[in-house]
Amino acid sequence: MLSPSLSKIFYTKPSIGEREAELVADATQNGWGDACYDYIHKFENAFKSHLNVKYAIATSSCTGALHMGLAALDIGKDDEVILADINWIASAAPITYLGASPVLVDILEDSWCIDPKKAEEAITPKTKAIIAVHLYGNLCAMNVLLALGKKYNIPVIEDSAEAIGSIYHGKHAGSMGTFGTFSFHGTKTITTGEGGMFVTNDDALYEKVLTLSNHGRSKSQTKQFWPDMIGFKYKMSNIQAAMGCAQMERINELIAKRGTILAWYKEALQDLPIAMNPEPENCQNGAWMSTMVVDASVRFDRNQLLQEFKNNNIDGRVFFWPLSMISAELNSEHSPKEFTLRKPNPMAYSLYERAINLPSYHDITKEDIERVVKCVKKILA
Numbered sequence: 036m037l038s039p040s041l042s043k044i045f046y047t048k049p050s051i052g053e054r055e056a057e058l059v060a061d062a063t064q065n066g067w068g069d070a071c072y073d074y075i076h077k078f079e080n081a082f083k084s085h086l087n088v089k090y091a092i093a094t095s096s097c098t099g100a101l102h103m104g105l106a107a108l109d110i111g112k113d114d115e116v117i118l119a120d121i122n123w124i125a126s127a128a129p130i131t132y133l134g135a136s137p138v139l140v141d142i143l144e145d146s147w148c149i150d151p152k153k154a155e156e157a158i159t160p161k162t163k164a165i166i167a168v169h170l171y172g173n174l175c176a177m178n179v180l181l182a183l184g185k186k187y188n189i190p191v192i193e194d195s196a197e198a199i200g201s202i203y204h205g206k207h208a209g210s211m212g213t214f215g216t217f218s219f220h221g222t223k224t225i226t227t228g229e230g231g232m233f234v235t236n237d238d239a240l241y242e243k244v245l246t247l248s249n250h251g252r253s254k255s256q257t258k259q260f261w262p263d264m265i266g267f268k269y270k271m272s273n274i275q276a277a278m279g280c281a282q283m284e285r286i287n288e289l290i291a292k293r294g295t296i297l298a299w300y301k302e303a304l305q306d307l308p309i310a311m312n313p314e315p316e317n318c319q320n321g322a323w324m325s326t327m328v329v330d331a332s333v334r335f336d337r338n339q340l341l342q343e344f345k346n347n348n349i350d351g352r353v354f355f356w357p358l359s360m361i362s363a364e365l366n367s368e369h370s371p372k373e374f375t376l377r378k379p380n381p382m383a384y385s386l387y388e389r390a391i392n393l394p395s396y397h398d399i400t401k402e403d404i405e406r407v408v409k410c411v412k413k414i415l416a
């Protein structure tokens with residue numbers, strides 16, 4: 036039974052201050068006419084220099100950024116794109132928009148991200164890309180994946196929606212692959228309400244995505260309202276970008292707090308038979324969402340923990356389901372046949388039920404975390 040005196044602990048909540056309100060108000064009042072792209076360009080520039088990449092294009096979502104990037108790589112009908120079985124559907128859906136097939140491979144036990152060996156085994160002549168999704172801030176084995184990409188001449192894409200603040204051997208998540216994508220949905224480390232970013236260091240790919248993103252009108256086209264190809268409309272608004280600019284002024288603070296939250300959980304839960312977001316040598320985990328995975332040898336029912344959270348007015352959030360499990364159940368009108376599973380993925384199927392995301396938002400306090408920890412300890416006792 037829910038205790039009425041307990042304040043709600045959300046699993047996620049953005050941190051929006053006066054500066055965000057000030058810049059959004061300015062964009063609302065003044066960001067029109069000649070100024071209608073000013074905050075968008077400022078936001079792109081700030082993001083680009085944070086990541087240390089050559090190009091950034093603000094979009095209406097990460098899903099849209101992925102869709103355009105994949106289209107710019109000419110991925111289409113009957114092509115295959117490899118990604119990990121445990122993921123949010125947003126990483127796979129854009130592949131199907133293009134008529135290509137997501138090929139789902141197993142994950143590594145320690146990072147919960149794509150297993151490069153399984154990715155290599157899944158490569159066929161139809162493979163047109165590998166998407167490395169840095170799950171919950173954890174980093175994929177980028178050196179191995181990039182070497183694979185080189186060996187087979189396949190682009191490696193980084194879906195870094197959850198990896199703002201994650202750094203791999205000195206390089207930001209999203210800056211290492213052929214292109215990277217980010218999300219600024221309200222749950223993310225920085226937010227514009229909804230929004231995303233496409234980033235790349237590749238001149239030609241940038242020009243192509245820029246053209247695609249503008250309904251197919253290339254920069255060099257002098258005729259008004261004259262598209263050179265069928266493109267997309269996945270633009271971010273100037274008002275959203277104003278919020279993004281204010282968030283970028285605080286990006287170090289926003290990232291640091293995620294790390295602090297993860298450290299608090301790790302310390303409080305250190306005696307339990309669980310693993311949390313890893314931070315291998317030479318890596319920084321952006322810790323978007325502190326997550327615990329219970330050891331396989333321990334009996335654990337995640338529904339019991341979710342109920343305990345509910346009783347204590349705490350929002351619970353399940354770890355992502357295997358996409359192959361979801362795709363098997365999808366309404367057949369909406370293309371489940373496009374998902375491909377060549378082999379069983381035992382690690383993905385063993386892990387998801389043992390894992391749970393813990394509340395991880397900027398303003399969470401140590402006292403809130405102690406309440407969460409108490410529930411975890413009760414269930415795992």
Ligand SMILES: Cc1ncc(COP(=O)(O)O)c(C=O)c1O
Binds near residue numbers: 123194218220
């Ligand atoms: C890994 C990953 N990729 C893509 C997305 C999609 O982001 P958006 O909602 O901005 O399209 C999300 C968002 O939940 C995500 O977590």
